[in-house]
Amino acid sequence: MSIKNKDTFLQDTLDHMPVVFFVKDIDDRYLNVNAEFEKLFNWHRKNVIGKTGSDLFPKEVNDTLRLNDIEVIQQRKAKVWIETVYDYQGRPRIYETHKFPYFDDEGNVYAVGGIALEITDKIKAEEQLEANRKVLLRSARMAAVGEMAGGIAHEINNPLEVIHAHHYLMQEMSEKNETQGENWAKNLKVINDAIVRIQRIIKGLLAFARQSTNDPKVETSVSEILAELFELCYGRMARKGVALTFPKIDPKIKIECRPYQISQILLNLLNNAVDVVSSLPERWIQLEFKEKEEIFEFRVIDSGKGIPETIRHKLFESFFTTKEFGFGSGLGLSISRGLALEHNGSLEIDEKAKNTTFILRVPKKQI
Structure with missing residues (x-):
């Protein structure tokens, strides 16, 4: 299997996951997102990759997301957060977000990944x-x-x-x-x-x-x-x-x-x-x-x-x-x-x- 095919295989896998997935570098720039991310915000992947959270989200939302990312980077370990974002229709959506660090060959954190499971209905029910x-x-x-x-x-x-x-x-x-x-x-x-x-x-x-x-x-x-x-x-x-x-x-x-x-x-x-x-x-x-x-x-x-x-x-x-x-x-x-x-x-x-x-x-x- 070629590198291109491996990338396609991986992206297809991510796009079929029933959760929101994203990767950001340590400067808060998006490196990748999956189809659930696109659907949530009604953004195409090509319009997200390369942009920062502050380019995409309201300040009060991104400030919280960014603080959580920084904690993962500084502590160099996975963390779980309850985060609220707003979908493309302006509705609040609550997620249980599992964030984790990516390390390079020298052991330095170069990115933060996130897998977010929606719990809006669960929270409302509670x-x-x-x-x-x-x-x-x-x-x-x-x-x-x-x-x-x-x-x-x-x-x-x-x-x-x-x-x-x-x-x-x-x-x-x-x-x-x-x-x-x-x-x-x-x-x-x-x-x-x-x-x-x-x-x-x-x-x-x-x-x-x-x-x-x-x-x-x-x-x-x-x-x-x-x-x-x-x-x-x-x-x-x-x-x-x-x-x-x-x-x-x-x-x-x-x-x-x-x-x-x-x-x-x-x-x-x-x-x-x-x-x-x-x-x-x-x-x-x-x-x-x-x-x-x-x-x-x-x-x-x-x-x-x-x-x-x-x-x-x-x-x-x-x-x-x-x-x-x-x-x-x-x-x-x-x-x-x-x-x-x-x-x-x-x-x-x-x-x-x-x-x-x-x-x-x-x-x-x-x-």
């Missing part, structure tokens, strides 16, 4: 998946709050009734010009305490309901997370006759997290526990905490006798539920485990425990 995940998280959060809605309404209604009753007493005292005595001050304090109680409940509800997917992880007191969580839980548990016990926790203990995502995990576990134990003779839920050197551990224990082995392995699967139709989507535990993993933590069942026990482990510091 972005759509992430958008769907955010919607799902928000829906799950709203569903968790919805399960507590009756209890929350009760928790707000109680202090409202207190305010109404003491306001009536103060009206009577005002009519009798008894606005300076000790009873007047006591009534004011009772009303103020009731208002603060309502504010705490609403603050916890609004904070929990807000989007938090993009929030940075911040150092947060575990006791603060639990205080706002309990404001949402007490009402429903009281109505169902479920006793909740937990030890006092040092306010100085902190974990680096998105606090409302940790709340979402715990609220889901508590909701599930309430659903299970509300039909049992013994109705209790117990929280336990363990602080280790690098990990903080939450344990949610209820009066149930554990998860049957036949369904244990399915429990964290999406859309798996043991609840009746219309009561639960089967996403709560799946989402909760995902949130735990996002925190470099874990959510699992304690299979050896006498009672149903879920363990949430979260690193104190995120890497």
Whole structure:
């Protein structure tokens, strides 16, 4: 086979590859491109070879491409980049570009080759998946709050009734010009305490309901997370006759997290526990905490006798539920485990425990 035929053979091979291929010298001049390159930019090969990237691409695009080339030249080894260019119709196209150096006989880099695989659809699909995940998280959060809605309404209604009753007493005292005595001050304090109680409940509800997917992880007191969580839980548990016990926790203990995502995990576990134990003779839920050197551990224990082995392995699967139709989507535990993993933590069942026990482990510091 002649040299000419070898060149033709090589070019034919490159032109039939379903990827973009190019070679540039160290001064950024194109030495060769394949048919996919021509098709992408609607340029003929003869109009590309000999030109630099700055001759062909907008400055902001070529600056990035050139910096990546230079790194390959300087480090003398192959690198992989995610690069964005614009096709002949002006549409952004995203590529996973494998760039590699060519060496001459003396070991000097004289050119950079590139093989670029388009991943535009993959990136868009991932972005759509992430958008769907955010919607799902928000829906799950709203569903968790919805399960507590009756209890929350009760928790707000109680202090409202207190305010109404003491306001009536103060009206009577005002009519009798008894606005300076000790009873007047006591009534004011009772009303103020009731208002603060309502504010705490609403603050916890609004904070929990807000989007938090993009929030940075911040150092947060575990006791603060639990205080706002309990404001949402007490009402429903009281109505169902479920006793909740937990030890006092040092306010100085902190974990680096998105606090409302940790709340979402715990609220889901508590909701599930309430659903299970509300039909049992013994109705209790117990929280336990363990602080280790690098990990903080939450344990949610209820009066149930554990998860049957036949369904244990399915429990964290999406859309798996043991609840009746219309009561639960089967996403709560799946989402909760995902949130735990996002925190470099874990959510699992304690299979050896006498009672149903879920363990949430979260690193104190995120890497």
